[in-house]
Amino acid sequence: MSSFKYNSSELFCENVNLKEIAKDFGTPSYVYSKKAIEENAKAYVNSFDNPKNLACFAVKSLSNISILKIIKDLGCGFDIVSGGELHRVLSIGADPKKIIFSGVGKTEKEIEQGIQTNILSFNVESASELYTIERKAKDLNSSAPISIRINPDIDSGGHDYITTGRKGDKFGISSIQDIFELCRYSSTSQNLNLVGLACHIGSQILDLDGYIKSADKIFELSDQLSKEGIELDFLDLGGGLGVTYEDEVPPVPKELISSLEKKFSGRKERLILEPGRSISANTGVLLTKVEYIKDNFLIVDAAMNDLLRPALYKATHGVCNLDEKKESTKNWNIVGPVCESSDFLAKNVSIEAVEGDYIAINNAGAYGFVMASNYNSRPRACEVLINDDKSSLIRKRETFDDLLELERIND
Numbered sequence: 001m002s003s004f005k006y007n008s009s010e011l012f013c014e015n016v017n018l019k020e021i022a023k024d025f026g027t028p029s030y031v032y033s034k035k036a037i038e039e040n041a042k043a044y045v046n047s048f049d050n051p052k053n054l055a056c057f058a059v060k061s062l063s064n065i066s067i068l069k070i071i072k073d074l075g076c077g078f079d080i081v082s083g084g085e086l087h088r089v090l091s092i093g094a095d096p097k098k099i100i101f102s103g104v105g106k107t108e109k110e111i112e113q114g115i116q117t118n119i120l121s122f123n124v125e126s127a128s129e130l131y132t133i134e135r136k137a138k139d140l141n142s143s144a145p146i147s148i149r150i151n152p153d154i155d156s157g158g159h160d161y162i163t164t165g166r167k168g169d170k171f172g173i174s175s176i177q178d179i180f181e182l183c184r185y186s187s188t189s190q191n192l193n194l195v196g197l198a199c200h201i202g203s204q205i206l207d208l209d210g211y212i213k214s215a216d217k218i219f220e221l222s223d224q225l226s227k228e229g230i231e232l233d234f235l236d237l238g239g240g241l242g243v244t245y246e247d248e249v250p251p252v253p254k255e256l257i258s259s260l261e262k263k264f265s266g267r268k269e270r271l272i273l274e275p276g277r278s279i280s281a282n283t284g285v286l287l288t289k290v291e292y293i294k295d296n297f298l299i300v301d302a303a304m305n306d307l308l309r310p311a312l313y314k315a316t317h318g319v320c321n322l323d324e325k326k327e328s329t330k331n332w333n334i335v336g337p338v339c340e341s342s343d344f345l346a347k348n349v350s351i352e353a354v355e356g357d358y359i360a361i362n363n364a365g366a367y368g369f370v371m372a373s374n375y376n377s378r379p380r381a382c383e384v385l386i387n388d389d390k391s392s393l394i395r396k397r398e399t400f401d402d403l404l405e406l407e408r409i410n411d
């Protein structure tokens with residue numbers, strides 16, 4: 001959280017006092033550092049030795065268009081998982097040839113959208129999806145670029161809800177035989193263009209072993225295909241690099257890229273990565289106000305509808321008072337006003353706080369605002385971007401009228 005630091009005992013984001021943000025924009029609010037976003041994206045882009053290799057930012061982790069534009073301008077592509085995300089990245093002028101479309105349940109409409117946009121590749125996750133893409137491409141008199149997402153059966157560790165590369169997870173195709181059949185089929189189809197192989201083994205990964213093993217598996221497949229005369233443009237090793245929420249020490253992007261490029265040396269395929277969290281997580285905090293104190297509860301004005309990760313995955317986020325105070329010996333549970341016992345933002349945290357104080361929930365940039373909902377008819381928080389000593393509102397706080405906007409009374 002290098003962009004978020006105390007300055008004379010008050011928490012700043014870059015050169016802006018966060019208490020000013022809380023007062024000017026209200027709470028709860030998401031606040032992001034432009035500098036941190038740039039540093040994190042550059043940590044990928046500038047680490048590639050081979051200029052053809054590509055980092056496609058996983059839009060699902062943080063999708064505000066102001067932020068996507070910053071990331072695009074630094075040279076990243078995008079990994080998308082829905083038509084809505086495709087719409088977002090096109091709205092900021094993303095290069096279609098740097099867009100990868102992932103996800104197990106692409107609809108015909110989304111497939112059509114992707115073909116018409118001329119994206120780099122659909123990462124295909126089942127035989128049925130492959131045939132649907134072929135049919136859609138035929139309807140459109142076109143040839144759709146695809147890669148097969150394999151399930152390499154690698155356990156990357158971490159919470160069950162965020163591993164994606166084990167047999168029995170719903171992602172990718174695990175049978176080697178099926179993978180070959182689909183590749184061979186695609187290579188003879190008029191309406192499919194097999195351009196790569198892909199995998200994504202999980203999230204919050206803390207060592208490089210899984211990536212190395214995945215690369216080995218994917219190389220084996222690609223080599224076999226090459227023997228059969230099928231040459232691929234890229235091998236996509238997914239995202240998933242972890243970040244420091246508490247005391248984890250994940251490898252930095254440079255280490256990941258160096259070891260993979262070393263493995264790729266002498267190969268014809270390009271390397272693609274799909275980082276999400278490792279670019280977005282430490283760029284943002286969620287600001288919230290302590291409304292009430294009761295027993296060991298700090299009851300704040302942010303809730304699970306604003307930041308779902310603690311309720312969804314028992315995720316832990318560091319917290320701090322915007323006024324730097326000495327560590328208190330009291331252990332607090334920080335909870336919101338939503339009527340669910342799972343509505344907590346942090347448990348057993350030791351900070352000093354009184355009613356009316358402002359608190360920052362750290363590392364909330366990834367899978368934070370993007371998972372926000374209107375549960376309990378709570379308008380979603382605003383998003384603010386800090387650039388040096390300036391702040392700009394990049395998403396307005398929703399209003400009560402916004403909540404009713406799409407609803408009609410049936411008469």
Ligand SMILES: *Cc1c(COP(=O)(O)O)cnc(C)c1O
Binds near residue numbers: 200238239241275
């Ligand atoms: C979620 C996801 C990512 C990004 O994962 P992070 O852990 O945020 O880096 C990349 N690729 C695919 C296919 C995903 O589903």
